[in-house]
Amino acid sequence: MSDTAAHTREDDPEGSEEPPEGVDDAAHATEADETPAAGPVSTGAESVVAALEAAGAETAFGVQGGAIMPVYDALYSSSIDHVTMAHEQGAAHAADAYGVVSGEPGLCLATSGPGATNLVTGIADADMDSDAMLALTGQVPTEFVGNDAFQETDTIGVTRPITKHNYFASGADTVGDTVGEAFELSRAGRPGPTLVDLPKDVTQDETDRTPGPASPPAGTDPDPNADADAVEAAARTIEAAERPLCLFGGGVIKAEASDAARTFARTYGIPVTTTMPGIGSFPEDDDLSLSWAGMHGTGYANMAITHTDCLIAVGTRFDDRLTGGIDTFAPEAEVVHVDIDPAEISKNVYADHALIGDAGRVLDQLTAAVREAPDAESWRERCAEWKETYPLTYSTPEDEPLKPQFVVEAFDEATDDDTIVTTGVGQHQMWASQFWTYTEPRTWVSSHGLGTMGYGVPAAVGARVAANNMGEPDRDVVCFDGDGSFLMTMQELSVAVREDLDITIAVLNNEYIGMVRQWQDAFYEGRHMASDYTWMPEFDKLAEAFGALGLRVDDYDEVAPAVEEALDYDGPAVIDFHVDPEENVLPMVPSGGANGKFATAEDQL
Amino acid sequence: MSGDSHASGGAPEADSRPAPGEQPGPDERTHPEGRRNLEGIRIDPVVEAEHESRRAVISALVEDEPGVLARVSGLVSRRQFNIESLTVGPTTVEGHSRITMVVEETDPGIDQIEKQMAKLKPVISVGEVAGDAVTSELVLLKVRGDDPAAVQAVTEMYDGRTVDAGPETITVELTGHKSAIDNAIGAFERFGIVEIARTGPTALARGNTPTAPGEKPGTAGEPTTHDS
Numbered sequence: 001m002s003d004t005a006a007h008t009r010e011d012d013p014e015g016s017e018e019p020p021e022g023v024d025d026a027a028h029a030t031e032a033d034e035t036p037a038a039g040p041v042s043t044g045a046e047s048v049v050a051a052l053e054a055a056g057a058e059t060a061f062g063v064q065g066g067a068i069m070p071v072y073d074a075l076y077s078s079s080i081d082h083v084t085m086a087h088e089q090g091a092a093h094a095a096d097a098y099g100v101v102s103g104e105p106g107l108c109l110a111t112s113g114p115g116a117t118n119l120v121t122g123i124a125d126a127d128m129d130s131d132a133m134l135a136l137t138g139q140v141p142t143e144f145v146g147n148d149a150f151q152e153t154d155t156i157g158v159t160r161p162i163t164k165h166n167y168f169a170s171g172a173d174t175v176g177d178t179v180g181e182a183f184e185l186s187r188a189g190r191p192g193p194t195l196v197d198l199p200k201d202v203t204q205d206e207t208d209r210t211p212g213p214a215s216p217p218a219g220t221d222p223d224p225n226a227d228a229d230a231v232e233a234a235a236r237t238i239e240a241a242e243r244p245l246c247l248f249g250g251g252v253i254k255a256e257a258s259d260a261a262r263t264f265a266r267t268y269g270i271p272v273t274t275t276m277p278g279i280g281s282f283p284e285d286d287d288l289s290l291s292w293a294g295m296h297g298t299g300y301a302n303m304a305i306t307h308t309d310c311l312i313a314v315g316t317r318f319d320d321r322l323t324g325g326i327d328t329f330a331p332e333a334e335v336v337h338v339d340i341d342p343a344e345i346s347k348n349v350y351a352d353h354a355l356i357g358d359a360g361r362v363l364d365q366l367t368a369a370v371r372e373a374p375d376a377e378s379w380r381e382r383c384a385e386w387k388e389t390y391p392l393t394y395s396t397p398e399d400e401p402l403k404p405q406f407v408v409e410a411f412d413e414a415t416d417d418d419t420i421v422t423t424g425v426g427q428h429q430m431w432a433s434q435f436w437t438y439t440e441p442r443t444w445v446s447s448h449g450l451g452t453m454g455y456g457v458p459a460a461v462g463a464r465v466a467a468n469n470m471g472e473p474d475r476d477v478v479c480f481d482g483d484g485s486f487l488m489t490m491q492e493l494s495v496a497v498r499e500d501l502d503i504t505i506a507v508l509n510n511e512y513i514g515m516v517r518q519w520q521d522a523f524y525e526g527r528h529m530a531s532d533y534t535w536m537p538e539f540d541k542l543a544e545a546f547g548a549l550g551l552r553v554d555d556y557d558e559v560a561p562a563v564e565e566a567l568d569y570d571g572p573a574v575i576d577f578h579v580d581p582e583e584n585v586l587p588m589v590p591s592g593g594a595n596g597k598f599a600t601a602e603d604q605l
Numbered sequence: 606m607s608g609d610s611h612a613s614g615g616a617p618e619a620d621s622r623p624a625p626g627e628q629p630g631p632d633e634r635t636h637p638e639g640r641r642n643l644e645g646i647r648i649d650p651v652v653e654a655e656h657e658s659r660r661a662v663i664s665a666l667v668e669d670e671p672g673v674l675a676r677v678s679g680l681v682s683r684r685q686f687n688i689e690s691l692t693v694g695p696t697t698v699e700g701h702s703r704i705t706m707v708v709e710e711t712d713p714g715i716d717q718i719e720k721q722m723a724k725l726k727p728v729i730s731v732g733e734v735a736g737d738a739v740t741s742e743l744v745l746l747k748v749r750g751d752d753p754a755a756v757q758a759v760t761e762m763y764d765g766r767t768v769d770a771g772p773e774t775i776t777v778e779l780t781g782h783k784s785a786i787d788n789a790i791g792a793f794e795r796f797g798i799v800e801i802a803r804t805g806p807t808a809l810a811r812g813n814t815p816t817a818p819g820e821k822p823g824t825a826g827e828p829t830t831h832d833s
Contacts (some may be wrong), residue, residue: 160676161683165726168671185726217726299628307637318645331639331647343720346713349645389629391622398616406617556616586625597631604630 038176038210044169045070045203047176048136048196049078051211055183057107057134058469059083059098061091061462063118065111066151067138070203072109080107083465083499085458086491088115092122093447093455093489094462096131096193100445101420101466103256105132105186112138113151116197117158121452123193124162128449129277130254132191134183135159139168141201155197164192165217172205180214188216190341191254222340224358226365234312234336234353235369241310241334243379244270247293250277250448251315251339257360258282258441261314264363268373271383273301275316276433277448283439290383291392294322295589296430299390299598302589304383305330306596310374312366314338315359318348319449320592328594338362390587390600392434401580402556404428404508408435410559411478411506414567419476420445420463424456424485427514430585432480454488456481457505461492464501476504476567483509483536490542496572497547504566505543505574510581511536518584522605543574551575644713656711658687662738662808663715665722665731666817669695669702673727677704680725686710686718690742690805701729703817705807732818740808743780746790749797750775756796763789774799782806 038050048071052060059081064072075082085091088110095106106126110119116137126133140149156168167182169175175198182194215221238244252261258281265272265288272282273290276297284291293301305311311333316322323329329349337344337351338359345354355362394405408431421436422445423429429446438444445463447455460479467475486507496503510517516531543550549569553562553576566573587598590605599605640648644656667673674693681688689707696703708718715733722731734740748756750773760767760777763785769776779789783806790801810816 156672157675160672161679219729220726303634326643326645327640328636329641329645331641332637333647341724343717343724345720346645347717349641350647389623391628393620393622393624395624395626396616396619594636596634596636600625600628600630 040208041176041210042206042208043070043074043203044172044175044198044205044207045074047172047207047209047211048179048198048203049074049080051176051180051214052107052183053079054211055180055214056104057183058104059465060107060109061085061094061098062109063088063091063111063115065115065138067112067140067200068109068115068136068198069111069138070200071136071138071198074203082109083461083495085461086494087489088118089121089454090458090461090489090492090495092119092133092135093125093452093458094465094492095133095135096122096126096129097422097445097459097462098466099126099132101442101463102470103442105134105183105191106462107134107136109136110138111151112140112155113153115151116153116155120158120162121450123159123195125447125450125452125455126193127162127164129447130191130250131193132187133193134179134186135193135195136179137195137197138203139197139199142199143201145199155195159195162193163195166195166197168197169199169202172202172207173209175202176209176211177214180211181217184214184216185220188221190251222356224340224361226338226355226357226362228365230353230355231362231365231369234355235366235371237310237334237336237353238268238270238312238366238370239372239374241374242376243308243382244268244310244312244374244376245304245308245333246270246272246282247275247305247311247313247316248272248278248281249275249314249316251359252278252281253315253441255315255340255359256441257315257358257363260360260363260367264367267367268370269376269380270312270374271304271380273297273304275319275322276446278316279433279444280438280441284437285439288380290387292433293595295324295591296434296585296587297589298392298434299587299600300383300386302587302595302598303386303390306594307382308333310334310336312336312338313349314363315340317344320348323348324589324595325592328596338366394583396556402554402559402577404431404510404577404579404583405435406556407506407508407553407559407577407579408432408480410563411480412436414560414563415476415478417443418472419443419478420467422446422456422459422463422477422479424481424488425451425453426482426485427510427518427583427585428480428482428485428508430515431508434585453482453485456485457489457496458492460503460505461495461499461501464496464503465499473502477502479503479505481505481507482514483507483511483533483539484513486539487537493543493546493548493572493574500571502570503572504569505572506566507539507574507576508579509536509539509576510579510583512581514581515585517581521584522590522602539574539576543572543576546572549573552578554578644711656713658709658711658714660689661708661710661715662734662740662806663706663708663718663722663731664734664808664816665704665706666696666729666820667702667704668727668729669700670727673702673725674704676725676727677706677722680721681706681718684717684721686714692805692807694807703807707806730817730819734808734810734816735814738808738810738816740782740806741780742783742786742804742806743778744786744790744801744803745776745778746793746798747774747776747800748793749773749799752796756793759789759792759796763792765789
């Protein structure tokens, strides 16, 4: 391995601002040309805000507090809007979702100590999903650091493993440059959260030094093109494949590569499955689409991924919820792996062809390099047969309560294709991804890698603000939440009401931590330990108390009118759908199991 | 999945397609014969390639900034890399440090360590030091001083040096390759070892081979340069 181990960074002693060759047409470089120079400043805090303005930040989500007050004071006269959240976790999730929808890094602020630690879940969530985000945290004055001062936490230490990089600001003269670099780093190469810890003396001190033009640190903005020889070799493999399959991950969406992905798959007639974060990269109503694969993915996607002989995986890290047991994952496939992060190559699944580069660029390279489409007619027919055999269906017997899947379908029917869906985590999240037909990137906003219950409501706030900033106030934002997830962050409803944000929250209320209940029934002999809520608030009344529209639905015939009323309501609305508490998410690949052996009934688990 | 027209009022019409429970179960499907090993590599059923762990010396050139050691050690622990030792020290260039790490991993594991380290912002360059690298470590050994002449003889035998001699204990310093030091410690055991402090190996590549990939060592004060 040592012969291929030249992982070097180009050293840049001159501090040259020139990006590496071939990167200068990246989206943010173009913006840098348009970025107005940061205005004059008089304090570190003003330098921070000037750097954010120069970077193009439009909205910040945060919560005030002692050590961050100088930065907030500088925001008072800034062009950057600020949304005051109810809790810092909400600020981080809102910023994360803002980034997912807008394609620009989200921005969140918190004070030192508890403010910073409350951000942690949201930062970890962004890290697991490779979402670009900048967190700014207040810190006690430098001279108090290490003394266990009031509201002091070692924020750098706490967030080190969950950030792409974090910075401890060292002085008023340089803090603006640091913030600018952190913002750019968050979206350079593989995106991820960055953090700058801001001691109060640094932001309060005087400086007249305007932050310079920002760029990511040397060596962190990689070459977008894959090695030409590797592309050629991969192209020969694809041409020779009999059962080729595309697997599009979240990286396709982050790289704005959905068009390139669609062109590639359609040009060569290659069936497509996605990962969960990749939902929307390829339209699910396309004949080539097999929807998404993995633990609760479609049966046909899991059959295809099990039987393919050539897996073209783009922008995915082969998470265990996707692969199931590694021993049975695409066991007969030559793997073409496209990723911007070399560390993902052969991390979990060995890559026969490693194409390291930007998803869109490499897909264009592949489209150009493949000379003739693989002979896959019979494979496409097999995939079509699997779609017939294993459709995503559910039963609606007269004597059973309202099915949650019906609610998801009702919303899908009542809304346009550009509707943004956010979710919490659990059964409702799976139904929202299974029974909604996604066709566009950046419309599915969820917590994948970390699996953070409570993501949905603050994410809806961030998504709504992003759509408004993009001049799309008429796009619908629908949050599917579980009763358990909703209880974790529903305080952010106060923000939605205060800011008059038009979002619709559909609580699929089964009075359980439903996914845990399902696992207890399958794997713990039905012992419902700590999954069964014996009492639930009335969410419709709770919504009214917050100042939102609150509705309750128990029966099928109430669904469509309630959906219509909530969507028509100009402001936040909550519908408390009382759904069948015994409904399970199917199909299901048990943890570590073979994708091709997905269960279609609970007794198969 | 959408597009089914569910009439309002009561339960919707039954879906004509098979319900999950009516779909073929896992045992009614065909499954491929192939397998992958734990490292995600397709297994050739005839020649099953299994990777064995081996000892590797990894050298990294890093920016000497606060927290860099915490970043590296945190990475090692959270990704469960099997590490034997880690040493840090200055280089010829002010502001740059060298981290030398000895790991016990499979080839894919070693590759993964290098790639993950390369992603840390302060890491300038990282790679495995070629197998014939010069490696050496230092140990301080405090032994009982009941027989000073014998201790002195063993110390000389292993090219060591006495750095402290008191009425009850003698402290010797030894440097060299791990195996030589292991042997020396074995030889001192009969005197009764009171305390040991051991640095773990540090390493440089031989001749003109750069120790970290792309590294072109300069003289003190001049920036080290790198090929990409």
